[in-house]
Amino acid sequence: MKVKIYRGTKEIGGTCVELTADNGKILWIDLGSPLDSNNLDVSYVQNKVDALLISHPHQDHYGLMDAVSGREIPIFIGQLSLDLINAAKIFTARKLSEGNFQFILPYKPFLIAETFKVKAFLTDHSTPESFAFLIEADGKQIFYSGDFRATGRKKVVFEKLIDNPPENIDLLLMEGTMVERTNHLYETxxxxxxxxxxxxxxxxxxxxxxxxxxxxxxxxxxxxxxxxxxxxxxxxxxxxxxxxxxxxxxxxxxxxxxxxxxxxxxxxxxxxxxxxxxxxxxxxxxxxxxxxxxxxxxxxxxxxxxxxxxxxxxxxxxxxxxxxxxxxxxxxxxxxxxxxxxxxxxxxxxxxxxxxxIHTSGHATVPDLIKFAKALTAKKIVPIHTASRNKFKEEFEKVGFTSVDIWDDGKEYKL
Ligand SMILES: [Zn+2]
Ligand SMILES: [Zn+2]
Structure with missing residues (x-):
């Protein structure tokens, strides 16, 4: 399997990850709008793809979804996520999302393009439905953390995951929003x-x-x-x-x-x-x-x-x-x-x-990111959804991790 991050190795927003299986099938995880106005090139949305998987209804994860929906490509998404995306459209008088939607049920494995075995895990985040994904193809396993924290009203799903983590993860793509932000005034x-x-x-x-x-x-x-x-x-x-x-x-x-x-x-x-x-x-x-x-x-x-x-x-x-x-x-x-x-x-x-x-972040602090990574014991960890990938690596190396790898946008890596 080959993995490419179109966007997200060095910015928060515009997240899109491409997995290409040995049989040529292509899956995208998230297709967000960029938040960084310095680089608005999103021409990759026209590339060939067999299915799209959306983690949660925040613009930086689904914002470019309509570029795919018109092409009859299956879009795997939570029903509530789609309802919330459409809620925003109703009240701004925009056309509702149309497309070949397939609804995700948490913890119930499903198969995409007869190739990618996927299991969705609920995460604790600042939207009521948010998923992390375990994806298996070609004998390799990838865990995509999505956006998450450990301090919200759904913190139980974070604890459930680290108490009973999936095993044999080859690659953990983990968010690092908070690497240079703090939450010290209001932690929960x-x-x-x-x-x-x-x-x-x-x-x-x-x-x-x-x-x-x-x-x-x-x-x-x-x-x-x-x-x-x-x-x-x-x-x-x-x-x-x-x-x-x-x-x-x-x-x-x-x-x-x-x-x-x-x-x-x-x-x-x-x-x-x-x-x-x-x-x-x-x-x-x-x-x-x-x-x-x-x-x-x-x-x-x-x-x-x-x-x-x-x-x-x-x-x-x-x-x-x-x-x-x-x-x-x-x-x-x-x-x-x-x-x-x-x-x-x-x-x-x-x-x-x-x-x-008065605010607490929807994203995990560095100690919670480390707790998460320790539980998952992935062979390789690649930071994503972060503006500070080098600091991410440093923070992890300080506590003994040697598995953090820095990737670049648009470059293909073989698993
Ligand atoms: Zn989010
Ligand atoms: Zn995000």
Whole structure:
């Protein structure tokens, strides 16, 4: 078997790995959009391929999927992952993904192109469905870690994997996002929940928690903090739809009818779901709308939102200080061209706003990466999804690993 990483050996984003079996069959793992604007050449998406395997519904892993879907090539993906990709498309008025989709069931082995034996493992990551893959062909075994951490609400799946790891791995392709980032202020989702609880318990006005609607772990952290503090969590129509999709596979997820949840009906979002297939959903959310309560008792509400509503902030500021909790990667705020930087940074100095960054990463820290690699005992480890492959190697060598190999994008390696 031959392995080529089209992108990902030296950047976070645009991940795509190609496996070519001895019989000529070609499988791609992930087909993400590049995040690095210095190199946007993605002409490899036109190359020959027999099947595509998608690890999770983040743009840097599936963003170029539509380049393949039109070619009737089978795309192996989780059903929830596809629902979440389409959720984002519904609310931005884009055409839904079409293609030859084959749905992955975790831990149930399946065969791709009569050649690649695949088993999907759930991972703990900042999206509700994310997979790692064990792939076998030509008597060789590859483990692709996907994106993962060990500190989220699904940490049990990380522990399950390292307690009972697959054996005889020839190659471990492992993510290394955090090699040069730290998580020292908030190490776990639980610590995020507690920090938010502390703030909202004392709020005199509304609190905004800025996060992605698809980060269900974070939503649950805020939801639990609201329940403990006896506050209501306000979500928009898009987040309500995401919850509906997650509820199809996860029974414990909060439902929009629960008393702690209120919905903010943004007209632009409601307009996106005017098709009759959304009739029932529209009726349900209309019953749960926040109404005018927020103007009378703003201290009872916590907005879980992609962005703060400047009009609402202006209307409510006479009630007291408004908390603005930024709850995702701070890097977006350092990029002046990013909409979050343009929106959030000016608010930090506003005297009616109390700003705080409370976040824990969706990616494993170096000690957790090492724990993972020690459990898997692969013959060779190649870092991927990292901007610091040399540092990755150094960190592993410090603790005795001699199996880390640095690869280059676009180069073919024989297993
Ligand atoms: Zn991800
Ligand atoms: Zn990623």
């Amino acid at each position: 989702e639980d610590s995020v929940e507690n920090a938010i609880l502390e703030i909202i318990s004392q709020q005199e006005n509304i609190t905004y928690v800025i996060s992605s609607g698809q980060n269900i772990d974070r939503f649950v952290s805020v939801f639990k903090a609201c329940r403990k503090a006896k506050k209501k969590i306000v979500i928009d129509v898009y987040s309500a739809w995401v919850l509906e999709m997650v509820a199809k596979v996860s029974k414990g997820i909060p439902k929009i009818e629960w008393e702690e949840i209120k919905i903010y009906l943004d007209k632009r979002q409601v307009d996106k779901i005017n098709h009759e297939s959304f009739n029932l959903f529209r009726k349900r959310i209309e019953k749960e709308t926040i109404g005018n309560d927020v103007f009378n008792k703003p201290f009872e509400f916590v907005y879980f939102s992609r962005r703060p509503n400047l009009g609402l902030i202006k209307n409510l500021q006479h009630h007291g200080v408004i908390n603005l909790i930024y709850s995702q990667w701070e890097g977006y705020l350092n990029d002046d061209t990013h909409y979050l930087a343009q929106l959030i940074n000016p608010l930090k100095n506003d005297k009616c706003i109390s700003y705080k960054h």
